[in-house]
Amino acid sequence: METKPARVRILDAAHELMLTVGLARATTKEIARAAGCSEAALYKYFDSKEELFVRVLTERLPRLTPLLDSLAAGTGRGTLEENLTEIARQAALFYEQSFPIAASLYAETQLKRRHDDALRTLGSGPHLPLQGLDAYLRAEQAAGRVRADADTYAAASLLLGACAQRAFAYDATDSGERPPVDAFATRLVRTLLGGISVADRP
Structure with missing residues (x-):
């Protein structure tokens, strides 16, 4: 089974965590862990949690x-x-x-x-x-x-x-x-x- 690209996994994990624990408690560390990557890898794709939030809104929601x-x-x-x-x-x-x-x-x-x-x-x-x-x-x-x-x-x-x-x-x-x-x-x-x-x- 093909593994999703890291950026997609990070967005998926961020979306899920933001829904389940809320934006305030969804840390980049937890998001990276759920995506199966390091926090440093997350920051290769997103500059901040706020940018990640914006990308979830624009790429995962209607x-x-x-x-x-x-x-x-x-x-x-x-x-x-x-x-x-x-x-x-x-x-x-x-x-x-x-x-x-x-x-x-x-x-x-x-x-x-x-x-x-x-x-x-x-x-x-x-x-x-x-x-x-x-x-x-x-x-x-x-x-x-x-x-x-x-x-x-x-x-x-x-x-x-x-x-x-x-x-x-x-x-x-x-x-x-x-x-x-x-x-x-x-x-x-x-x-x-x-x-x-x-x-x-x-």
């Missing part, structure tokens, strides 16, 4: 940022509703899978501050999907499919905020289950479009 980038650049196809529904679907899945990884950071203020500083240095962070969706909505606004007076940043915040909340807000309900992602995305976007879509303008 591809939200590339979707937003392609739509904002005008390469997307479909109606405004179809595009926003796919964005909402990918965002809901992304937050569902990334929330358990990052949640442990919020328990340690100093660690979170160091982590945020590192993300800024890497040019990454949780604000990027918001900026990407805002850019897409502004492109649709310029194309005449979003109302000229619509607040695209607020609309992006509402959509992504609801998708992020889905990751944790339903755990304490009677069923303890999240709304199914496809139905959730469809309902969310149809409601949002009532406020920003040219077609729905009175």
Whole structure:
């Protein structure tokens, strides 16, 4: 059986440990051990745990940022509703899978501050999907499919905020289950479009 390349093993191990013990407790030493390599070998591929975290998000989780980038650049196809529904679907899945990884950071203020500083240095962070969706909505606004007076940043915040909340807000309900992602995305976007879509303008 063919052995996976070291970089792939490290990403796999980091993803698993970040999910099971949380980002704060997943040390590079533990990640290297789980990947079957030395900590020095890990640092041949990744400069820091923060970079490793960013790579897990971009290479192991649903591809939200590339979707937003392609739509904002005008390469997307479909109606405004179809595009926003796919964005909402990918965002809901992304937050569902990334929330358990990052949640442990919020328990340690100093660690979170160091982590945020590192993300800024890497040019990454949780604000990027918001900026990407805002850019897409502004492109649709310029194309005449979003109302000229619509607040695209607020609309992006509402959509992504609801998708992020889905990751944790339903755990304490009677069923303890999240709304199914496809139905959730469809309902969310149809409601949002009532406020920003040219077609729905009175």
